[in-house]
Amino acid sequence: MEENILEVKALRKVFKLSKKQQRLEKTNAAQRVAVDGLSFNVKRGEIYGLLGPNGAGKTTTLRMLSTLVKPDEGDAELFGFSILKDAEKVRQKIGFLTSELKPDEFFTPDYLFDFYSELYNIPTHVRDERKKELFSRFGIEKFAQTKIAELSTGMKQKVSIAISLVNDPDLIIFDEPTNGLDVLTAKTVTDFLSELRSRGKTVLLSTHIFSLVEKICDRVGVIIDGKMALEGDVKELTAEKDLEEVFFDLYARIAGGEQ
């Protein structure tokens, strides 16, 4: 249980700000440090939550871990594979989900499941088995032959989840899992995350919703301005006050210290 599936070592990411971005955010800074020396570990079989306000650097961190973007400094090892040196192997082993990644509207869930399975080199019989199981788990069977464009937002999200699991990943990285979902769909998703954990899978998620962390996460890392402000066991942190209070105390301290 104590084995680290993911070790994040001093990740740093700096973005150059475009003129348009400078105007939008009313800043003259030429660059923005989105993630600033972030380190943490995720253990096998746990749900780890990255909690932080808008612009804290959560999405950027998860993108670096899933090798969509490269860190400027630091490294991370997933299953012993470096995100810098073995990006393709890392991608083979993880499932990455975010509301920004959307399945191609012009195809059916069935087609896309087969398509992505092929990209992961999954044998047909394994694929068919998995497809049956995931589609029935999320109630997609009825819509298997319907174009994604014609599905509801909730069903689209379910299809996205099913597709991101084509490779039966041991680590699922999930950016804002319940963003934009109604309470029912959100519940399906959070229930499923707990179910994954009970099946021995590991989940790393990001959110700005305290209750989500309290409800399903084992451990939490609070990110503010790209830095790890606080890390700990959710049960221990919330023993005396709830997570929201913990966060605001912390935030006041950090913001106060800066002034």
Added chain:
Amino acid sequence: MKFSTIWTVIRKEFARFFKDRRLVTALFLPGILIYVIYSLLGGVMTDMLEAPEDYQYTVCTVNAPEWFNETAFSDFGDFLFEAGAEENEQEYLDRLREETLDAYLVFPDGFTGEANGGVYEEVKLYTNSVSTTSTTAGQVLSSVLSVMQYGAPKFLVTPSDVATEQDFSGMMFSMIAPMLVLMLLFSGCISIAPESIAGEKERGSFATLLVTPVKRSHIAIGKIVALSAISLLSGVCSFIGVVLSLPKLMGGDALGLGSVSYAFTDYLLLLAVVLSSVLVMVALASIASALAKSVKEATGFIGPLTILMMLVGLVSSFLDGNAWYFYLIPLLNSATAMSGIFSFAAQPWFVLITVAVNLAVAFGLSWLLTKMFDSEKIMFSK
């Protein structure tokens, strides 16, 4: 294994396009448009060129034998024959150029009309291809002469064209055609590349590919191969449109212009030019699409490229098609080479340079595209 993932990406692109009626139409429309436009143009030009019904053809003959003078030409039109003398040849040729004479026919001195021991006498037929009536007169004369020697060849008929300019219809065609072909080919390419690259980026489905273990470069190769194949199909369709409409454009049917026809090699050269140009265009459109964040932005980037195609087509018609260095500039070379082919002045060497240059440029641009797919600044810009 590498190729299997590329192939998977390619197959999905195909599935995407051939199931979308709008896109399939966009691909085949250029060919159909070329056919329709050129046929209509041909019709208009034929009307312009047709000789008036009561026209009298004037033909000057030298040393014409008895049987020729006795031949009834009234079936073919109103023909007026003048007997001339060989010394005045220059005068007849001038009249031909001035279009006051329609044909000048020279039989050799002491013409027998019999082949003596395999030696054929030579009959010279001069016409002016700039003049419609002259072309028609030439047509009539050469068919009458060939009927005369029905069964076995008795003498040779050597046609000559006194026109100093290029054939009129060929000239006109060679001026407008390359521009239209370039633009329509490009319109085929730009109906798919923005959709496939910028569209996927915009809708967020592109990133779903990037999180799979497939190499970025393989995704790029898969896309560009699929887009090229689809655009080539569109190119072939445009090519067929050109081929089918050529005879109509040249007014061949109405004027009986058997002389105005393209050789098989002309068609082959044309096809090579068309297809190699398509590869350059699709790579250009793909790069513009990869730079854009949305289909709308991609269309914005591609607008100037469309104007560029038009300019290239226009400029090419003013260029000296015999200067080899023009053929080193991609797409300008295609337009120039097409002008050459359409006006019967194609130089196979120049066409080969054109195709080679275009292929090299297409490869270079595709390589650039794979680099772009690797760049997070381009794929994840804010």
